[in-house]
Amino acid sequence: MKRGEALLSSVVRSAADAIIGCDAQGRITAWNPAAERIYGYHCDEVRRRPVTMMYPTDVFERDWQVFQKALRGTPTGQHRTVRLRKDGTRVPVRMSFAPIEGVDGSVRGVVSVAHELTDEIRSEARMVAVLQATPDPIIGVDRDGRIVFANASCERLLGYHQDELIGRHARTLFAEEDRADLVELRERLFTDPRLRDETRTLRTRMLRKDGTVLPGETRLSWQDEPGGPLLVAATRDLSELHRAEERLRALLETVPDAITGISPDGLIVLVNQGTERLLGYPRDQLLGQPYARLIPEEERGRVAGMVAEVFAAAEPRMVIYTEAIRSDGVRVPTENTVTRFDTMLLVVGRDITDRVLAERERAQRLASLGQLAGGVAHDFNNLLAIISNYADLLGEEVNELAGADPDRWQPVADDLTRIQQAAQRGAALTQQLLTFSRRDLNRPRVLEPGVILRQLRPALRATADDRIDLDLDVAPDTWPVLLDPGQLEQILVNLCTNAAEAMPDGGRLRITADNLRPARADPSFQPAAEEGRRYLRLRVADTGAGMSVETSARAFEPFFTTKAKGTGTGLGLAAVHGIVGQAGGCLAIDSAPGAGTTMTVLLPAVDEKSAAVGVGGSPAGGSPGDGSSAGGSSAGDSLAGGSVAGGSAAGGFPAASADVPRPRVILLADDEDEIRESTARILDHHGFRVLTAHDGPSALAVAEQHRDEIDVLLTDVIMPRMHGGELAARVAELIPGVRVIYMSGYAEPLLDTEPSYAAAPMLEKPFTTANLLRILG
Incomplete structure (x- = not known):
């Protein structure tokens, strides 16, 4: 018994709450240290004094009255009240009362336990301030x-004073037609x-005191209280949001593009007038339907x-x-910009029929121009070849005369040089026309871009003066590509x-190559x-003047140029466009x-291994245009003075090599x-x-007469009665x-249909004497 009393006394002394014992007359008989701390009285000061x-x-x-109830033997629950400290200040407490029974079961007094609420009330005050400011x-x-x-x-938004709401049924704050569902919930x-936990947010409609209905979003939470949980709403x-949505809907209706909203399960949830115009359906036939039905079956996946x-x-x-x-x-x-917006997709579709037709028309114009270019290229290049050959013949003789009498003959030699240069420029122009119209002669092969680019560095450096830094x-x-090296x-x-x-005025020119x-x-x-x-990605970036949007849009058009008259043909980028398009690639300008x-x-x-091919079609380590290899037209010698195209001989046509005598x-x-x-x-x-x-x-007749003497057949491709390929075979x-x-x-159309032409070198007209001699070894 004594041990139990000692344990109880220890618990009372160490308790954080004030514990006070009183006799039946309400006089204090027990006072623990927490009571001293909370109320400020020492136990000796209050003993036998009335608790009141x-x-x-x-x-x-x-x-x-609460005290008297406990004295009659009925314990009380939690009871919030205030007490006076020794210094006269009030202290908020939460108290409970219980009777003290004697050995015989009679009530001898009352014990009270008080928990100080000062900190809780301060916290509650802060929470109330936040609540009121929300x-x-x-x-x-x-x-x-x-x-x-x-x-x-609540008063600001709903028109009710706080006092009017206390005790009122919450359902009266919501629209009449929603009340039954909310009560059930x-x-x-x-x-x-x-x-x-499954019901946190509700779309609701609030009813103001004046009868106005407001759209709202209600969030639910729970507060545990002594009397049971409270639902906090x-x-x-959302009135402003709804007004914004209405403005957005009005804006969507004015947009000419088709705007469609799609739910995560693929159903149409939003349609504007642009969609109705594009598809020809009224919106009530679209809403709720699968978006996939608007797409061709082969495209749906x-x-x-x-x-x-x-x-x-x-x-x-x-x-x-x-x-x-x-x-x-x-x-x-259609061109469709698809954007995720909240929980749906917004599809902004645009009819690009005009663009597609324009591209087709451009392709048709390109084909027509290609036919025109191809139609005149053969005869034009033959004429240029005649001019170039006779200029070469005259040049050799005049150069000898100029050496003996420069005052008289050097101007003539200079004139002949200009004639040759003009012929070369004419050949380059013809080649560019054929290139951008995709009718030029090219012999694609698998290339290793890194090797080609490093060999090209001197040529690329030569395109810019010393004030431009080249990287x-x-x-x-880098992945290999299938392309003519030239x-x-x-x-x-x-x-x-x-x-x-x-x-x-100088700047920086940066060339990069990587995979994409x-x-x-x-x-x-x-x-x-x-x-x-x-893709192999090639980028050429400069720090120059840049281009406007309008100029960029026309940059690849043939004959379009921003240069001064006489300084550009407008075919450089058009030729690039033609080469890239012919290779199945694409271009972009930033x-x-x-x-x-x-x-x-x-x-x-491509997946194939690249051949050891260098610039201009030369084997890696060889020199461009040396006659021992294939190469297409290039921006350098091939466009200026003819080029040699072809590869190692096949089908009985051996190419020149170091072991073959001249x-x-x-x-x-x-x-x-x-x-x-002139060539003879x-x-x-x-x-x-x-x-x-x-x-x-x-030629066949001559070959029969001199079969034991002839070393080389040098033949034109397109000739009447018998083309060059047939002659070569015979x-x-x-x-x-x-x-x-x-x-x-x-001869591109004929070369495309006769694979045997790939077996021998091709000398493109007009050619220079140097190229002619080079291919002959």
Whole structure:
């Protein structure tokens, strides 16, 4: 017994709450240390004194009745009240009372436990201040649905004073037609606490005191109170949001583009007038329908995958090109910008029929121009070849005379040089016309970009003066591409030349090459870069004057130039466009006035291993145009003075090599008398014996007569009665091992249909004497 009393005494002394014992007359008989701390009295000061000395007048009667109730043997629950300290200040407390029973069961007195509420009340005061300052109306609702507290915002928004709301049914604050559902929800939430976490936010309609209905969003939370949980409802007025939505809807209706909202499960949830115009459906036939029904069946899988990517992407925006099916079954090409907005996708679609038609018309114009260019290229290049050849012949003789009498003959030699340069420029112009119209002669092969670019560095450096810093940055392991080596050179030289001309006062020219696999279709390129396709990316960036949007849009048009008259043909970038398009690639321009320009070329990558091919088609380590290899037209020697194209011989046409002795007897076949005569004179002047023929049958007759003498057949491709390929095959039968070299002003259509032409070198007209001699070895 004593041990138990000692333990109880220890608990009382160590308790944080004030514990006071009183006899039946209300005199204090016990006083623990917490009571000393809270009330300020030492235990000796209060012993045998009435406990009512700490009752403030305003609560005296009520609290004494609570004391008397405990004295009659009935314990009390938690009771909030105040007490007086020794210094006269009031202290808020939460108290409970219990009777003290004697051994015989009679009530001998009352014990009270008081918990100081000063800190809690301060916290409550802060919370009340926050509650009152909150702009949203907040109410507390008990199990019966009555309001037990309300903040000041209720008056501002709903028109009710706080005092009017206390005790009022909460359902009266909501629109009549919503009340039954809200009452049912409240009853279920109070009955089953498990539902509370599932129901946090509700769209509601609040009813003001004046009868006005306001759209709202109500958030629910719960507060545990001694009398049971309270439902706390904070409602935000969405009137301004709804007005903004109405303004947005009005704006959407004025936008000419088709705007469609799609839910995560693929249903149409938003339609504007632009969508109705584009598709021909009224919106009531679209809302709630699957968006996929508007897309051709063969496109649905691709589009669905891209849409899913937008929903999952960190940057939820994508441009999708597809056809849309109108109500009349007509397919309309569209460009669609897809953006994730909240929980739906917004699709802004635009009819691009005019753009598609314009592209087709441009392609038709390009084809027409190509036909025109191809039609005149053969004859024009033959004429230039005649001019160039006779200028070469005259030049050799006049140069000898100028050496003996420079005052008289040097001006003539200079004139002949200008004639040769003019012929070369004419050849370059013809070649550029053929290139941008995609009718030039090219022999694509698998190339290693890193090797080609490093070999091209001197040529690229030559496009810019010393005031321009040139950087070449080639990423390791760049993917190989299928392209004529000379065309790769032409792309870079043309782009670098343009960049250098944009920096007349100097600057920086940066050339980079790396790999690119677009994560999605990129419409910034012409045409759009394909999603997931492997590309070699070439970028040429300058710090020059930059271009306006209007200039950029026309940059690849043939004959469009911003240069002064006489300083540019407007075919440089058009030729680049033609080469890249022919290779299946795409182009992009990033430029702004004063911000420089970046030209980006994407060339499709291939899986094959690259051959050891150098610039201009030379084997790696060889010199351009040495006659031992193939090469297409390039921006350098090939455009200026003819080029040699071809590869190692096949089909019985061996190419020149270091082990083959220099040929002496050449069978020359060409239907143009002047070309045949001037070429024969050039060869004769350089120690060759030349046998000539004006067409294929004549050449065959000569070959039969001189089969034991002829080393080389040098033949035009396009000739009457028998083309060069057939002649070469017939001569090869007569003279096994004969070397075959083709000449052509323009033979691209024939070369495309005759694979045998790829077996021998091709000398493009007009050619220089140096090129002619180089190919002959």
